Amino acid sequence: HLGVNVMGYDYSGYGWSTGKPSVRNTFADIRACWKHLVEEKGTDPRDIVLLGQSVGSGPTCEFAAKLGDDLGGVILHSPLASGVRVLKPTVSDRWPIWLDIYPNFKFVEDICAPTLVMHGDEDRIIHISNAQLLHDRAKNPVPALWLPGYDHQNLDFSPEYLPRLEDFFKNLENKK
Structure with missing residues (x-):
């Protein structure tokens, strides 16, 4: 499809x-x-899109940030802003980064590739504010997909999910 x-x-x-x-x-x-x-x-690295879901957003963001222009795109599905921010979403940026795991909120600023963030507002595992922070700080964001009524495990059941992915991939293809 x-x-x-x-x-x-x-x-x-x-x-x-x-x-x-x-x-x-x-x-x-x-x-x-x-x-x-x-x-x-x-x-071709520019034909690759990295998708990180939940904790998988950690290695995805850090790796994507190191690739520069050698990457087609990034999809962050129910991502965390950082390990600490999952526990306390309002933690200050002054929290020592070396004490935090998966500080995606920093790495996303260096991801050159178009970045799609998607999250459900009923997620009780990773609060949606994590995804909103990543979208706000992304170097090259595309319109996010915020899904009312969806949680951490069921975004792909939304009728908006596949069409949004399809649009994302088509836009990447059109930019080649």
Whole structure:
């Protein structure tokens, strides 16, 4: 339906993946996927869109921020602004960043690729204010998808979800 190829992966220690789960390993995992697509399969980096859902937004944002113009786009699905901001959404920016995990609110400012943020307003796991902060701070945001009545696990059941993704991918294709 969307006309895209998808490569999914489990973090180390989750699903079918071996190893131990850790923040450090999540970054190694996304780098390994990138290397496979770009170096082994010869995929043009500008044809790649990274999607980070929930905690997966952490390695996605940090990695995307390092890629510069070598990335097609980013989709942040129910993202967290940072580990600390999940626990306390109103925490000050003066909170030492080295004490925080997945400080996406900083990384999103350096993501050059078009960035789509989507979140449900009934999310009780990661408050929607996390996504709003990321959208507000994004270097290259596209119109966000805020879904009234949807929570952390069911955005893809919204009738607006697939059409919004389709528009995002079409706009990326038109900019080539």
